[in-house]
Amino acid sequence: RGAVLYGEDGREYLDLISSWWTCTHGHGHPALVRAIAAQAAQLDHVMFGGFTHPAAAALAGRLAALLPGGLERVFFSDNGSTAVEVALKMAYHYWRNRGDTARTRFLAFDGGYHGDTLGAMSVGRGCGYFTLYADIMCEVETVPFADTWEGDGEVEAREARALAALDRALEAGAAATAALIVEPLMQGAAGMRVCRPQFLRAVTERARAADILVIHDEVATGFGRTGTLFACEQAGVAPDIVCLAKGLTAGMLPMSVTVTRQDIFEAFRAPDFARALAHGHSFTANPTTCALALASLDLYGTEKTMDRIGAIARAHRAFLPELAAHPRVTRPRALGTMLAFDLKDDASGYKSAASVALRDRYLEMGLNIRPLGPSVYLLPPYCLTPEQLGRAHAGLIMGLDGLEG
Ligand SMILES: *Cc1c(COP(=O)(O)O)cnc(C)c1O
Secondary structure, eight states, X not given: OBTEEEOTTSOEEEETTHHHHTOSSOBTOHHHHHHHHHHHHHOOOOOSSSOOOHHHHHHHHHHHHHSSTTEEEEEEESSHHHHHHHHHHHHHHHHHHTTOOOOOEEEEETTOOOOSSHHHHHHTGGGSSOGGGGGGSOOEEEXXXXXXXXXXXXXXXXXXXXXXXXXXXHHHHGGGEEEEEEOSSEESTTTSEEOOHHHHHHHHHHHHHTTOEEEEEOTTTTXXXXXXXXXXXXXXXXXXXXXXXXXXXXXXXXXXXXXXXHHHHHTTOSSOGGGSOOOOOTTTTOHHHHHHHHHHHHHHHHTTHHHHHHHHHHHHHHHHHHHHTSTTEEEEEEETTEEEEEETTOOOGGGOHHHHHHHXXXXXXXXXXXXBTTEEEEOOOTTOOHHHXXXXXXXXXXXXHXXXX
């Protein structure tokens, strides 16, 4: 219920990472449960080839109205990974439909994560989880991501180096590159690494200038996570293709969309089947899931969700100095509803023993916090009350105090 998970024994746990970043409005929200039940009773499912239905049409319209940059053509699929697969296929196929067959590569970022299917792993090769599969990946070049944190005095130099590397990659390979893909403002799985909006803007503009498509993977950042409905708004840029999932359905059922502009859509329209993006899943645009996504968007109005997000963001910022002063904390950072730090002197990676011990301590304290290796973070549901957030902040420090070594 809400931000609380109940264990088998009745114990309460605050879900401080929103069940892997999906649960936006809290668990068991009555309006969302009602929307699912009502749609399932009306029309459970219909194939989306040659058919459509009101929930899908309404959702596509709502998303088009909310997204910046003329992103208005909506392609439905099932999860964040498939949204990325669709984006990669769309970008590659777009160039072919324009008669350009040389664009067989993608550009991505060190630390970038885009999902667990083969194409998504390929562009996520820079996150280091997938080295075993390197031989069967598609061709991807990675460039540095200029992350930053509170009190970072070297961000400008880091950005300049990253942009210089991007310039070199574009100069050498743009003509063979279909698209650049980036997680806007925040790399999630890499450990909640954030960059400045000007870095995202510079990256997007440089790729554009080199005439390659730009894909923003807003699977984790979309729907308010970073303080604005979409992260790209803070940088004043819009991509050519955006991927949305996770918060799209408030963490209750799986669905995703890949959204692009009319001009890119037009490149696929022709009687010739080879020009069509012939990609479809069994449950494409499932009506029940679409109705849930619509009900979730409604809550942003009826519950003033962006105000709740603002309140969490302000509380995180007010807490940052205390967090930063802790001897075990390095690189403290906050962005929207996300608060994170790295464990000092812990280079042991994803299997960090200290971080596993910390996860267990937090669970004992009734806090579901699951560090990504040495990166410890909060990413709570937006319904978290000020009292619950205070408990989370105090608990973070208490857990660190008890950490040995
Ligand atoms: C979680 C995530 C994905 C993959 O989404 P799934 O629904 O788990 O397949 C892709 N990109 C980003 C940025 C993510 O955080």
